[in-house]
Amino acid sequence: MARVRYVMTHRDYRVDHRLSDSDENVHSVWDNSLEPVLTVEPGEVVRFECRDATDRQVTVQTTAEEVPDISFDPVHPLTGPVAVEGAEPGDVLEVELLDLQHKGWGYTLFFPGEMELGLLPEDFDEPGLHIWDLQGDVGQFVDGIEVPLDPFPGVIGVAPGEDGEIGTLPPRSTGGNMDIKHLTAGSTLYLPVEVEGGLFSTADCHAAQGDGEVCVTGIEAPMFVTARFDVRSDKAIEQPQFETPGPFTPTGVDEPMYATSGIDPDLMEATKRAVRYMIDHLHEERGLTRGEAYMLCSAAVDLKINEVVDAPNWTVSAYLPESIFPE
Amino acid sequence: MARVRYVMTHRDYRVDHRLSDSDENVHSVWDNSLEPVLTVEPGEVVRFECRDATDRQVTVQTTAEEVPDISFDPVHPLTGPVAVEGAEPGDVLEVELLDLQHKGWGYTLFFPGEMELGLLPEDFDEPGLHIWDLQGDVGQFVDGIEVPLDPFPGVIGVAPGEDGEIGTLPPRSTGGNMDIKHLTAGSTLYLPVEVEGGLFSTADCHAAQGDGEVCVTGIEAPMFVTARFDVRSDKAIEQPQFETPGPFTPTGVDEPMYATSGIDPDLMEATKRAVRYMIDHLHEERGLTRGEAYMLCSAAVDLKINEVVDAPNWTVSAYLPESIFPE
Numbered sequence A, B: 001m002a003r004v005r006y007v008m009t010h011r012d013y014r015v016d017h018r019l020s021d022s023d024e025n026v027h028s029v030w031d032n033s034l035e036p037v038l039t040v041e042p043g044e045v046v047r048f049e050c051r052d053a054t055d056r057q058v059t060v061q062t063t064a065e066e067v068p069d070i071s072f073d074p075v076h077p078l079t080g081p082v083a084v085e086g087a088e089p090g091d092v093l094e095v096e097l098l099d100l101q102h103k104g105w106g107y108t109l110f111f112p113g114e115m116e117l118g119l120l121p122e123d124f125d126e127p128g129l130h131i132w133d134l135q136g137d138v139g140q141f142v143d144g145i146e147v148p149l150d151p152f153p154g155v156i157g158v159a160p161g162e163d164g165e166i167g168t169l170p171p172r173s174t175g176g177n178m179d180i181k182h183l184t185a186g187s188t189l190y191l192p193v194e195v196e197g198g199l200f201s202t203a204d205c206h207a208a209q210g211d212g213e214v215c216v217t218g219i220e221a222p223m224f225v226t227a228r229f230d231v232r233s234d235k236a237i238e239q240p241q242f243e244t245p246g247p248f249t250p251t252g253v254d255e256p257m258y259a260t261s262g263i264d265p266d267l268m269e270a271t272k273r274a275v276r277y278m279i280d281h282l283h284e285e286r287g288l289t290r291g292e293a294y295m296l297c298s299a300a301v302d303l304k305i306n307e308v309v310d311a312p313n314w315t316v317s318a319y320l321p322e323s324i325f326p327e
Helices: A064-069 A267-286 A290-300 B064-069 B267-286 B290-300
Strands: A017-019 A038-040 A045-050 A078-084 A092-102 A105-110 A128-135 A138-140 A146-148 A152-158 A175-177 A188-192 A200-206 A223-232 A241-244 A257-264 A302-307 A314-321 B017-019 B038-040 B045-050 B078-084 B092-102 B105-110 B128-135 B138-140 B146-148 B152-158 B175-177 B188-192 B200-206 B223-232 B241-244 B257-264 B302-307 B314-321
Touching (some): A017 A078, A045 A078, A064 A105, A064 A128, A078 A223, A092 A152, A092 A200, A105 A290, A128 A290, A146 A290, A152 A188, A200 A223, A267 A290, A267 A302, A267 A314, B017 B038, B017 B078, B045 B078, B045 B200, B064 B105, B064 B128, B078 B223, B092 B152, B092 B200, B128 B290, B146 B290, B152 B188, B152 B223, B257 B267, B267 B290, B267 B302, B267 B314, B290 B314
Parallel strands (some): A017 A045, B017 B045, B038 B078
Antiparallel strands (some): A045 A223, A078 A200, A092 A188, A092 A223, A105 A128, A128 A138, A138 A146, A152 A175, A152 A200, A188 A241, A241 B257, A257 A314, A257 B241, A302 B302, B045 B223, B078 B200, B092 B188, B092 B223, B105 B128, B138 B146, B152 B175, B152 B200, B188 B241, B257 B314, B302 B314
């Protein structure tokens, strides 16, 4: 596959602290009463080791049949929390993502429809799984399909001001499971601080993902996340904001895409239509099974809102990069 | 502004037919009983002249105060219909977009909130208008901001199978006002044919637009649209699909973006949040008025669905290319 890689400006940095993914550094709920495992000064750099989203229930030997047995109790295993000196409620925590490093493997899976997970549970009775071999910046799918890798943390956030144990599945105003694929190395994330020290944690890294993460997983992968922290008292935000160098296409340059549009009076239904039509396309024109197509959409197909103003019908399209297919 | 332009592969073609934007070639409703103004053979190329979306109610001298007086009766003035020989219900009309040519000016406007148009009518009591000078592939906004132009037809479609006069504001399964900014020159659109001959029309060209078209207008501009037609009996689709070379960023290469995320249990509300936060950002950090910010979002900020699976909260982000600002 001919590819032009996105080249990030090299940044010099030194790692000040390392957090392994051992039990004492891992927690599975947002809870502002958790003691920080590390306290850092603004400007310091931390390298976080992150487990995969299922907390090691999936390995390179796992099969699709075993997917329904995955327990959600340990999801997500977050590394942290890290307190940042001087961060106070109302401040903004600046998180500069310096490096993301996968460990050579990952997986994409979807659950059987009765579990009501993912965008299209009604279309998939049976579970599905693909184990990816990750080599450098390419992941291997089926039929010679190669997906470029641009790793990012799916979960990244600070502790909510609300007291108690709060689940990690939905994202919140303080971040968390936002699954924003553009939070690549070279990006800077801004998070609204709600408790003293911020109490930052990260988890659920993806080696790649399409905008939407439609089957409920990207390329899930254990990973190292290296980040520099700073506290911004000059900024005030309600929900996360970020600067990103992209990439905005899988290869970081414009390239041909095939797109399917969903037109519907409900924005979520328009989204489902766009993805269903793309699954049809991948099945009929590219010979994938529907399950493979669903997973490829989740790993490499982007959802864009074309228009939300031509009442009563909205347009959402799903974009497939054609360069991922063998020539 | 340093820019690297997207370069389309040059395609050789000859224009077989021209349709001016004079009254006899323009209609303002979808209606499958309209007589075609032209019938073409598959493979033929037509150059359509298209009026602006308001049917010449806006000129380069129009002011914001006049915006509420715009009548919706002639919206949209569609050029066509063109019948394609051999196109039958169930077929797919293939429309290869060969060239789009603006006429040197355009406008972006929003209506007063009481008219309930656009994504955020509740935030804008007063109307707004910007007249753009379009020079080659750049449009001039305020404060030295330059928006790259990648023209496309906002309205492009075939006649619905449903009888009667059907409004052109909402897009439908047969296309129409889809406002898909990636339908640039070099793209190929597939439309499901519902009536004999297809009865193709196009209108409402935009010199540029952000994904979402949030204030209800892109850079609206009278334009020429050149397209080649073909009939595909080997393909069957429910709603439009397309191939596109992009661009997927304003300059066609990856570049830094500033993004604001909206996290909410309702996908439309998440979208509104993302845009509101971007308007705040453009106002507070870039010094635009809120009205200017709303229009710039509509012309140059892209909406992406980051995730629609982390129930009950979805993430939508708005992406602003930083290269549009003067250095």
